[in-house]
Amino acid sequence: MVDIINKIKDAVMSGQADQIQALVKEALAADVKASDILKEGFIAVMDEVGEKMSKDEIFIPEVLAAAKTMQTGLDLLKPYLVESESEYTGKVVIGSVKGDVHDIGKNMVCMMFEGAGFEVIDLGVNVPDEEFVENVKNQQPQILALSSLYTPTMLAMKDVIDALTDAGLRDKVKIIVGGAPVTQLFADDIGADGYAPDASKAVLKAKELLGN
Amino acid sequence: MNSKERVMTAMNHQEPDKCPVDFWATEEIKDRLKEHWNIDSEEEMLQRVGCDVRIVRGPSYAGQEFKKFPDGSVADLWGVRRIVVEYGKDYYKGSYKEVVESPLEKMTSLQEIENYEGWPSADWWDYSKVGEECAQFEGKCIINVGDRLDRTAQLKPAMYLRGIQQIMEDMVFNPAIAEAIFERVAAYFLEYNSRVFPKYEGKIDIFMMGDDFGMQNQPLMSVEMWRKYFKKNFRKYIDLAHKYGFKVMHHTCGAVRPLIPDFIDCGLDILQSLQPMAKGMDLGELKREFGKDLAFQGGVCIQETLPRGTKEDVRNMVKKLMEAGKPGGGYMICSAHNIQPDTKLENVLALLDAYQEFRDY
DSSP states (O other), X not given: OHHHHHHHHHHHHTTOHHHHHHXXXXXXXXXXXXXXXXXIIIXXXXXXXXXXXXXXXXXXXXXXXXXXXXXXXXXXXXXXXXXXXXXXXXXXXXXXXXXXOOOHHHHHHHHHHHHTTOEEEEOOSSBOHHHHHHHHHHHOOSEEEEEOSXXXXXXXXXXXXXXXXXXXXXXXXXXXXXXXXXOHHHHXXXXXXXXXXXXXXXXHHHHHHTTO | OOHHHHHHHHHTTSOOSBOOBOOOBOHHHHHHHHHHHTOOOHHHHHHHHTOOEXXXXXXXXXXXXXXXXXXXXXEOTTSOEEEEEEEOOGGGOEEEEEEEEOTTTTOOSHHXXXXXXXXXXXXXXXXXXXXXXXXXXXXXXXXXXXXXXXXXXXXXHXXXXXXXXXXXXXXXXXXXXXXXXXXXXXXXHHHHHHHHHHHXXXXXXXXXXXXXXXXXXXXXXXXXXXXXXXXXXXHHHHHHHHHTTOEEEEEOOSOOGGGHHHHHHTTXXXXXXXXXXXXXXXXXXXXXXXXXXXXXXXXXXXXXXXXHSOXXXXXXXXXHHHHHHSTTSOEEEEESSOBXXXXXXXXXXXXXXXXXXXXXX
């Protein structure tokens, strides 16, 4: 089992999207549990990807290639993950705030969360405050993640937090914020629960806030 | 010293009479300044600002009219559709244009890329009047900046055409497709500039190109990958401008310090932006490490100090930048990008006051 899992990890790390499904099939055929492939293969390797990025050992193209490889593998694996709901680490609602249509950073955060075993509900870009409120109410996520690339639209993050407070939902969810110009200072100012400077640290921050 | 002498002395790594000043701001900020000073003209505003630079944008577009679409989007020179996005409220209201569709995104073969009907041609521009606009800026440093969306670049048009995520994946999965796109882009700009530059010879001082190679914490790609895809044509762009006697300034946002030795190797004269909150982009450090070979423009923080700092914070930032940048020349102060609408007028005025307070040598 260790051998095939290592092959899967190598394939993800080096972005061999064309190899990954064959390797997942090989693992399943060798009776490796789907949940082990997810945990020992994909989740573990995406942690490594994040760490290597933080150390400037790999960059956006390699991270995207790894994420795409993982998703290709995950597509095949998903039907085998029977206990899907209970396997999730948590649920995240995420979006770029109103006025902001930038999404590549947010998409990377989504991929990292998926890689870490979270259920991700991506509301997309230019998301109105009410839509965040509605989804916090109906989806009951543990984490709400807000993204903004642009200093003037950062201010819309505060509007979302205020709208949640007005709706009586602020204490139902942990809010993390990110995007190039966002800082810990700003996050504290607007009353967010956490800030992360990059996609992999966003996952670590979320886990920390959830106490796991 | 007039403005031209001041800038060029500094860019030649000598000390002028005062640190040269450049001014980058969004239209919203320029309008607020004009209203505050009760003036109409851009030129008068630049004089009040104390800006040593005047910009020219090259030829006028003479190609087919850009297509408009029912969703309100308009195609650009490359056939990339953009839409106006509005944001904010009160004093930080504004708008920007963003891509709605990347025409090459779904293509899977080299043939499709080659056959794309939207590749622009240098024939689409009218070069007849290029250079005439320089006469009005006697005594100023003149920079050819191009049009912002069509500024000489490699990665940027490729990102618009192919989509950011797709072109990044291509650099790993489909190098042939990535190379084909970058080559088409570079061939266009080399042809375009080879028609623009002779008209500007002896009239402009600096040619500026712009291509973002950095994000907040690291370059967008490894040094090896940058060399593989971009170095050759980066050098060609610079060589062409040098042939006509222009200095070359390159704009890039973000943390690009690991790429700077390669920029220098390609002959780059001036690095623009110096986004101070990006990792490793502190002016003092950059000057110590690369100041012998490279001059700098930028450094004023538009991510935090200008929009969220106090007037005193703004003054202190300028003081620090001047202390780091002035010795030995090689520095022109400016905001690290256009000052955005979320910056209050009082901070813009504090910035301009601080420029005057600290710029003398």
